[in-house]
Amino acid sequence: MRKRTFLVLLVICLMVVAGCSTVGKNEITKKINLKESELHPKEYPTTQAELYLSKLLEEKSGGRINLKVYPGGQLGQGKVIQDAINAGIIDMDRSGVEAYAKVIPMTETFIMPFLFRDESHVWKVLDGPIGERLAQEFEKHDIIILGYYAAGARSFYTSKPVTTVDDIKGMKIRVIPSDLFKNMMQALGATGVEILFNDIYPKIQTEDVDGAENNLPSYLTGKHYELAPYLVLDEHLFIPEFLYVSKKTWNSLSPEDQKLLKECATEAAKLQRKLWAEFDLKAMKELESKGVKIIKPNKEPFRKAMQSLYDKYPQHKELIKEIQAVN
Known part of the structure; x- marks a missing residue:
């Protein structure tokens, strides 16, 4: 090796x-x-x-x-x-930031679902004192942050329609390698399956998973819409x-x-x-032109379902409260 x-x-x-x-x-x-x-x-x-x-x-x-x-x-x-x-x-x-969740504890807070209200909230947080503190934590690990980049909102996309939080129960959803992501799916009554991005398409094809979660450009470029044509815009994550x-x-x-x-x-x-x-x-318009069915569910039941997940990570409680108080 x-x-x-x-x-x-x-x-x-x-x-x-x-x-x-x-x-x-x-x-x-x-x-x-x-x-x-x-x-x-x-x-x-x-x-x-x-x-x-x-x-x-x-x-x-x-x-x-x-x-x-x-x-x-x-x-x-x-x-x-x-x-x-x-x-x-x-x-x-x-x-x-998710790549450092096991090394820099503060970063795990930023991958808690429904942490941010919208993308505008993301930048108010990261371009302010909290973003400075996050950069200081990275500097302790010999990383100098030069700027924060957008990566869009992550939503679910599935092979079967999901219009309410109950519809996702029992489904197998691809997630990035992370205990927190698997726990997120468990809180929704589903199963999180760790699969590399390039393997998502064949795994949906063989029904090993019922869908995945990601940003719109990844959903489009991976052509996952061909097998999972239901885009559930719950926007549960904005990962900086x-x-x-x-x-x-x-x-x-x-x-x-x-x-x-x-x-x-x-x-x-x-x-x-x-x-x-x-x-x-542009990705949204292209997905619509390809016949993707856009579902805009009530986000509140999804958000409420995350309470059990938040209870598993009490160490992030104070920072979550601080982030969500930013206006």
């Missing part, structure tokens, strides 16, 4: 060798070369925002700071990327994503360059949120 990991990191290193070192400061030109991994393809809102960040850095530094973005998972994903960042081969990445730079890279930058990177990343995050809103709207 160690040999395989070493070989993967070696390949990544060779792929980004044009930059030579993670932060290469030539004593004469003072050039800085940064590398970022991105799982999504070039046309995706997050990638477009990161490419915009690259352009801003080049323009505002007079060509001195170069950020190379590798989209489409060219450099790998998950642990491979984290190992590459720890090894100093890659400088930046984008992630969802974030762009970050490793603390090692951050500490190697001058205070002036840190300020510039942060300012440019803030501008890129604003663009990402705008592009995501457009992307989400």
